Each structure stands twice: as structure tokens, then as C-alpha cells.
Amino acid sequence: MTDDLNATGALALPSTKRSVPIALIRAREKVMGPIREMLSDCGITEQQWRILRVLEEFGPQDASSLAERACLLLPSQTRIVQTLLEKGLVTRQADETDRRKQTVAITEAGQAIIHNKLDQAQAIATRIEEVIGKKRLAELLDILEDFQKL
Amino acid sequence: MTDDLNATGALALPSTKRSVPIALIRAREKVMGPIREMLSDCGITEQQWRILRVLEEFGPQDASSLAERACLLLPSQTRIVQTLLEKGLVTRQADETDRRKQTVAITEAGQAIIHNKLDQAQAIATRIEEVIGKKRLAELLDILEDFQKL
DNA sequence: TCAATATATTTAACATAGCAAATATTGTGC
DNA sequence: GCACAATATTTGCTATGTTAAATATATTGA
Numbered sequence: 001m002t003d004d005l006n007a008t009g010a011l012a013l014p015s016t017k018r019s020v021p022i023a024l025i026r027a028r029e030k031v032m033g034p035i036r037e038m039l040s041d042c043g044i045t046e047q048q049w050r051i052l053r054v055l056e057e058f059g060p061q062d063a064s065s066l067a068e069r070a071c072l073l074l075p076s077q078t079r080i081v082q083t084l085l086e087k088g089l090v091t092r093q094a095d096e097t098d099r100r101k102q103t104v105a106i107t108e109a110g111q112a113i114i115h116n117k118l119d120q121a122q123a124i125a126t127r128i129e130e131v132i133g134k135k136r137l138a139e140l141l142d143i144l145e146d147f148q149k150l
Numbered sequence: 151m152t153d154d155l156n157a158t159g160a161l162a163l164p165s166t167k168r169s170v171p172i173a174l175i176r177a178r179e180k181v182m183g184p185i186r187e188m189l190s191d192c193g194i195t196e197q198q199w200r201i202l203r204v205l206e207e208f209g210p211q212d213a214s215s216l217a218e219r220a221c222l223l224l225p226s227q228t229r230i231v232q233t234l235l236e237k238g239l240v241t242r243q244a245d246e247t248d249r250r251k252q253t254v255a256i257t258e259a260g261q262a263i264i265h266n267k268l269d270q271a272q273a274i275a276t277r278i279e280e281v282i283g284k285k286r287l288a289e290l291l292d293i294l295e296d297f298q299k300l
Numbered sequence: 301t302c303a304a305t306a307t308a309t310t311t312a313a314c315a316t317a318g319c320a321a322a323t324a325t326t327g328t329g330c
Numbered sequence: 331g332c333a334c335a336a337t338a339t340t341t342g343c344t345a346t347g348t349t350a351a352a353t354a355t356a357t358t359g360a
Contacts, residue, residue: 013271016203016219018291020278021181021196025221027297028174034300035171036318046171047346064310069166071175076346078310083345100308102360121163128170129261130298140293141168147177149281150184186348195348197316213339226316228340250325250338300317 031128038120042113043087047072047080052089052110060105062095089113153298162221192259192263193237197230202239202260210255212245239263 016022019143032046050070055061058069068078081104089110095101102130129137165279166172182196189199200220205211208219215225231254234240245251254271 013203013268014275016200017206019203020176020275020287020291022200022221023294024174024290027294028171028178029221030297030300031174035273042206045345050166050172053163055167064307071172071179073188073347074309075156075311075348080347095308098308098356102309118163120349124163127169127221128300132293132296136293136296137170139289141170141173143282143286143290144173144177146282146286147180150180150278195315214337222316223318224339225318225341229316245338248326248338252339299351 034123034124034127038117040126042117044113045080046118047076048084048089050115051077051084051104052106053105055106056114057089062101062103064101065082066104082109107133182245184274184277188267188274192267194263195230197226197237198234201227201230201234201254202256202264205240205254205256206264210253212251212253214251215300216254234260 024128029146035049036046044052047070050072051066054066054069058065063074063077066072067074070077072080081090081092085092089107091107092102093107095103107149108137132140185199186196189196194202197220200222201216204219205217208215211219213227213231216222217224220227222230231240231242235242237259239257241255241257242252245253269275282290
């Protein structure tokens with residue numbers, strides 16, 4: 001009998017204080033604070049940064065792969081890529097063999113933004129590692145990966 | 151020398167595959183899937199559900215406390231509470247002693263929604279516990295709490 | 301080959317996130 | 331008691347999240 005009961009004896013949900021979805025949001029909010037701060041002076045949003053990061057890491061790729069890796073829904077990504085195009089930070093062109101596909105690539109201007117922020121980004125990552133601990137951080141990432149089984 | 155290096159020998163950020171912010175989003179996305187599904191048939195969004203949950207758990211409270219507990223920014227919450235008012239799921243009235251404060255409370259109709267979904271919500275929580283494991287889930291919540299130190 | 305299906309992406313519409321400014325009310329010091 | 335700073339909430343604006351529908355191209359089978 002490990003079910004949670006409320007004051008009236010009825011079955012109750014776990015307290016919102018120990019709610020997984022809320023805990024994930026809270027943690028994310030804290031992590032993103034410094035990152036948003038880092039990006040604020042170059043007019044880049046968190047999602048735009050993710051797209052640039054993925055393009056830099058994996059090279060030119062179609063929209064679906066990009067969305068999967070940057071963890072964005074395609075409709076959102078379409079708009080974000082549009083603004084990145086206007087900023088000259090990425091290019092987009094239809095695939096030669098399959099014209100349904102759009103291949104997105106980072107430009108030199110886009111790479112420049114990443115490289116300019118590299119030290120700061122590294123410092124933020126280091127700070128997280130210091131506060132959480134290297135081992136616990138690895139545990140965290142392992143546990144979070146398991147959520148994909150859901 | 152534990153710094154990550156890329157192909158050119160330059161200092162590199164951790165792969166986006168092991169990025170904490172992205173891992174948090176991915177996990178959250180998976181967790182929310184079943185919850186959104188649960189809520190889809192009663193026209194309640196995830197955020198509206200959080201507000202109702204917090205009001206049910208902690209009782210009537212001012213907007214700031216509610217936002218903190220439901221993990222919402224005040225501007226967002228203002229609008230969400232507005233729609234909940236229109237649906238008749240919450241009430242809102244100015245505090246007697248400090249008229250700047252707005253006290254929000256759940257209505258019986260709001261409670262009814264929570265109670266109707268209780269079994270399903272419990273099942274989702276149980277499912278998560280089964281997949282992740284009770285101990286690891288507790289570890290996860292503990293680690294996530296540490297992010298508040300950032 | 302051509303209609304039916306499937307796939308890749310975009311559009312549309314509405315809700316929320318996030319930031320800055322505006323409002324309303326309260327507290328403070330002179 | 332009044333100007334002024336502080337607090338609580340709301341509004342305005344832009345960007346993203348989410349779902350459903352639309353569009354365009356590719357594939358398949360009769």
C-alpha cells in the first residue's frame with residue numbers, strides 16, 4: 001500500500017512539488033537563464049541557437065533531421081529557419097533528388113556567431129557541471145534518455 | 151586536459167546529443183504526450199491543468215504564489231486564468247487588505263475536472279515510475295532540484 | 301500512364317513563453 | 331499628507347509550441 005492518499009482518504013496525485021513535468025520545467029528555466037543572457041546581445045533566440053548548433057555539428061541536412069536533432073516541431077522550425085534566412089545565418093535549398101526535401105545549411109556568418117559565443121557557452125556548461133557534479137550530471141542525462149522509452 | 155576538442159583542435163561545446171537543455175526538453179516532450187492526450191477530450195491545456203492542480207493542492211492564493219507553484223510567468227498566467235474564468239473553472243477577486251493582490255480559487259467545476267481525470271493521471275504517473283524506476287525517479291527529482299542553485 | 305497513397309514541408313489558427321512597459325495600490329520619509 | 335519609491339498584476343509585442351489542414355512532390359499499383 002504505497003498509494004498516496006489525501007486528507008479525505010481518496011487516491012491523490014503526487015504533490016506538484018514532486019511532479020516530474022514541473023520539475024523538468026523548473027530545471028530548464030534555470031539552465032536557460034544564463035544561455036538567454038549570453039544570446040541577448042546578438043539578437044538570437046534559444047531555438048535559433050539550437051538550430052545553428054546542430055547545423056554546425058552535423059552539417060547540412062534536411063528539415064526533418066534538423067527538427068529531430070534540435071528538438072523542434074516542424075512548424076516552429078519552418079518559421080525559425082525563415083528568420084535565420086533573413087538574418088543570413090543559414091541557407092535553404094530543395095534537395096536535387098527529392099524536391100520535397102529542403103536542405104538547410106549554416107553560413108559563415110552563422111558559424112561566426114557560434115564561435116564568438118563559444119567561450120561563454122563553455123563557461124556555462126562548466127558552471128552547471130560544478131554545481132550539479134560531473135557524475136550526477138551524467139546520471140541525469142542517462143535517466144532523461146530513458147524517458148524516450150515512454 | 152578534459153576539454154572537448156573538435157576536428158580542428160579548437161575548443162568545442164558538448165555534443166547536442168548530451169546537451170542538458172535539449173535533454174530536458176526531450177524528456178519533457180515525452181512526459182507530456184500522455185498528459186496532453188488525457189486532457190485533449192476536455193478542452194484543457196497542460197498549463198490550465200497545472201493551475202487547477204496547484205489550486206486544488208494549496209487552496210486559494212494570490213497570483214504570485216500560484217505562478218511560482220505552477221511554474222508560469224505572471225503575464226502568461228494572467229491570460230490563462232482569464233480563460234479559466236470564462237470556463238467557470240476558477241474565481242478571482244481582489245484581496246481585502248491589499249487590493250493589488252488577486253486571490254485565485256478553484257470552483258467545483260474545476261475540481262470536478264481534476265477528479266474525473268484522477269485515475270488516468272495516476273496511471274500515467276505509475277507508468278513513468280515503472281519505466282524509469284522508483285529509485286531513479288527519486289534521484290532525478292533530487293538532481294533537478296539542485297538546478298535551482300544555479 | 302494515371303489515379304490513389306504516402307511522404308516532406310509549409311500554412312493557418314490558437315495558446316503559451318518571455319520581455320518591457322503600463323497600471324494600480326501600498327509603503328516611506330520628509 | 332504628499333511626493334516618491336516599492337510591490338502586484340496586467341497589457342502589448344514578438345517568438346515559439348501545438349494541432350490540423352494545405353501544398354508539393356514521390357511512390358505505388360492497376
